[in-house]
Amino acid sequence: EKGPYKHFMAKETHEQPIVLADAFARYLAPHRSEVHLPEEVDFAGCERIVMVACGTAHYACHVAKYWFESLAGIPVEIDVASEFRYREPPVGPGTLGIFVSQSGETADTLAALRYLKGRGGRSLAVVNVETSTIARESDVALPILAGPEIGVASTKAFTCQLALLACLAILAARQRGAIDGAGEAGRVEELRALPGLMATALTLEPAIAEIARDVSHARDVLFLGRGPMYPLALEGALKLKEISYIHAEGYASGELKHGPIALVDEAVPVIVLAPSDALFDKTVSNMQEVLARGGRALLVSDAAGIEAAGAGAWRTLAMPRAAPLVAPILYAVPAQLLAYHAAVFKGTDVDQPRNLAKSVTVE
Numbered sequence: 001e002k003g004p005y006k007h008f009m010a011k012e013t014h015e016q017p018i019v020l021a022d023a024f025a026r027y028l029a030p031h032r033s034e035v036h037l038p039e040e041v042d043f044a045g046c047e048r049i050v051m052v053a054c055g056t057a058h059y060a061c062h063v064a065k066y067w068f069e070s071l072a073g074i075p076v077e078i079d080v081a082s083e084f085r086y087r088e089p090p091v092g093p094g095t096l097g098i099f100v101s102q103s104g105e106t107a108d109t110l111a112a113l114r115y116l117k118g119r120g121g122r123s124l125a126v127v128n129v130e131t132s133t134i135a136r137e138s139d140v141a142l143p144i145l146a147g148p149e150i151g152v153a154s155t156k157a158f159t160c161q162l163a164l165l166a167c168l169a170i171l172a173a174r175q176r177g178a179i180d181g182a183g184e185a186g187r188v189e190e191l192r193a194l195p196g197l198m199a200t201a202l203t204l205e206p207a208i209a210e211i212a213r214d215v216s217h218a219r220d221v222l223f224l225g226r227g228p229m230y231p232l233a234l235e236g237a238l239k240l241k242e243i244s245y246i247h248a249e250g251y252a253s254g255e256l257k258h259g260p261i262a263l264v265d266e267a268v269p270v271i272v273l274a275p276s277d278a279l280f281d282k283t284v285s286n287m288q289e290v291l292a293r294g295g296r297a298l299l300v301s302d303a304a305g306i307e308a309a310g311a312g313a314w315r316t317l318a319m320p321r322a323a324p325l326v327a328p329i330l331y332a333v334p335a336q337l338l339a340y341h342a343a344v345f346k347g348t349d350v351d352q353p354r355n356l357a358k359s360v361t362v363e
């Protein structure tokens, strides 16, 4: 039941600190700063990883691609399941397929899994529903432990998918000798800090709701991010489209001047996801391009980022400071709450948006 919340989406958004802590209790060793999985996953012998999913689960794969590549040095290909299954991609025994699905029943993701298995690839399922078809048909299945997700818009499943994928990337790095004990301990402690950071981010809800009131009047919205914040920009745009029916697009910040900047005027809010990290200055220079054209930019960063670059922005939102590994998980919160409150202001059906089903079991 919804408890004190008006919608399942709100309840599920607010459950994130608890379910993430539960997931880490399962996937991190209790008294050591190490990843510890209940089932063996072998990354040592894999030549490449292909990650296949749909919608929000695909964006989780997109974030994880950065982690597997930068932490473990494994080449990763990502694809949406409806494309993967029909383009006849080469697959061999050195290919590890990771199939990410909340429901575990998404038709295209299941078909992609069957395609990979039929060609001799190894398969790992990352699912919420442990009894699902995708879990049963994969060589190994790991649950994200998010608990039931009722709202059509995926929230806690996304962040729990990311949490488990981060653990897998750390494990892969260890197995391939790309990280030492101290490095692993550092990353694990960053993960352990995440539930507390999520709880802090959720306290920003009144400020986010204020911004959402303005955003709810927009016809078009752009989301920008670089590196692992690029898939977060895509996810923020998807959430907004899905439940508020506002047209939104996510772009890699560096792509702005290759087309989308033509859309920018004072009527188009541009939401810039830019934690203080190695790419911060680059993203901010893209934000300046928006401002120079009369655009309205919302800078979502931490206090240091806002201090450095907030002047001139239309609005700012000060997030807790987070390590680069966990920032993409943390920044899901403002993306979710912005979409949620924009939808509430518009009066749309948040939990059952028009034309959508929770689980897409047909092609």
Ligand code: M6R
Pocket: 054, 055, 056, 057, 100, 101, 102, 103, 104, 105, 106, 109, 152, 153, 154, 155, 238, 239, 242, 358, 359, 360
């Ligand atoms: O159950 P799955 O994770 O396989 O579902 C995939 C997508 O249909 C799903 O993430 C969809 O994009 C969400 N409604 C987005 O909020």
